[in-house]
Amino acid sequence: MSEYIIRTNNLNFQFNRQRKIIENLSLNVPKGSIYGFLGPNGAGKSTTMRLITGLINEQQPSIELFGKPLHQQLPSVFSKIGSIIETPTLYLHLSGADNLRIIAAIQKIDEAKIQEILELVDLKKFQKQKAKQYSLGMKQRLAIGMALLNEPELLILDEPVNGLDPQGIVEIRELLKRINTTKGITIFISSHLLAEVEKTCTHVGIIHQGKLRFEGAIQELSSVNSQILLHISVKDASAYLSVVSQLYPQVRMADAKTLEIALNNTEEIPLLVKNFTENNIPIYALIKKGGLEDWFMNITQKTNE
CATH class of the missing domain: 3.40.50.300 (P-loop containing nucleotide triphosphate hydrolases)
Known part of the structure; x- marks a missing residue:
């Protein structure tokens, strides 16, 4: 069989x-x-x-x-x-x-x-x-x-x-x-x-x-593609970039008020919030991108090969 x-x-x-x-x-x-x-x-x-x-x-x-x-x-x-x-x-x-x-x-x-x-x-x-x-x-x-x-x-x-x-x-x-x-x-x-x-x-x-x-x-x-991207809204991304880069070397500015950081999984998000709070960086919003769900949506929403 x-x-x-x-x-x-x-x-x-x-x-x-x-x-x-x-x-x-x-x-x-x-x-x-x-x-x-x-x-x-x-x-x-x-x-x-x-x-x-x-x-x-x-x-x-x-x-x-x-x-x-x-x-x-x-x-x-x-x-x-x-x-x-x-x-x-x-x-x-x-x-x-x-x-x-x-x-x-x-x-x-x-x-x-x-x-x-x-x-x-x-x-x-x-x-x-x-x-x-x-x-x-x-x-x-x-x-x-x-x-x-x-x-x-x-x-x-x-x-x-x-x-x-x-x-x-x-x-x-x-x-x-x-x-x-x-x-x-x-x-x-x-x-x-x-x-x-x-x-x-x-x-x-x-x-x-x-x-x-x-x-x-x-x-x-x-x-598969388990890594996630966080878009973090702050008052002035350039003002905090150097401090955040010491904690997260991969950080980049997505725009003037948004920092983008890659994490291995969602379990790391609470620690990130804690790190930002301890460094007096107020967070106005967190948007999670990437991960399995986004990977699946990217596949299934493509219209062209």
């Missing part, structure tokens, strides 16, 4: 000759990981997921699932995969339990599995309530439960927290971690939310304009 559940080797896809939607995309999703596929809307995330799940045909063999070429495993590979691509499909006039019963009947799964799934997605006490009465977060959890009925080895979710309130986001995050740790299921999640991917995932790939810009463990992502 391959150490990777999903691999793409220079995957390309285009609807017309003018523009490639996916370009030379090589993903490596480790078995047992929660892999965050991160990028802005229109980056190519949904197209990639449709290719991986066979909803769109590859234009050349480039995708491996479970260590074997995808095109050699269709359609039998679907028995190993649970997925929600874009909007989950629910029978809103039926109860949560009956939604699961329909999927169980279609897939010839023992109905005894239903109560286990309801427990897992924390909907057991709402199982008789109609799905149309569920909150958006409950609907998402029910849809994930439906995708888990066949006990897949791989769960693929397209923007699972999109549109949810903060409580709903936390519930989905905790559910995904629980599925991963208790069931050993590899989870592949697309998202445009950097902060949520950082909290949920073990590995991440960042896509922009159809190209992979970064891939690695979440610890590697956190170390």
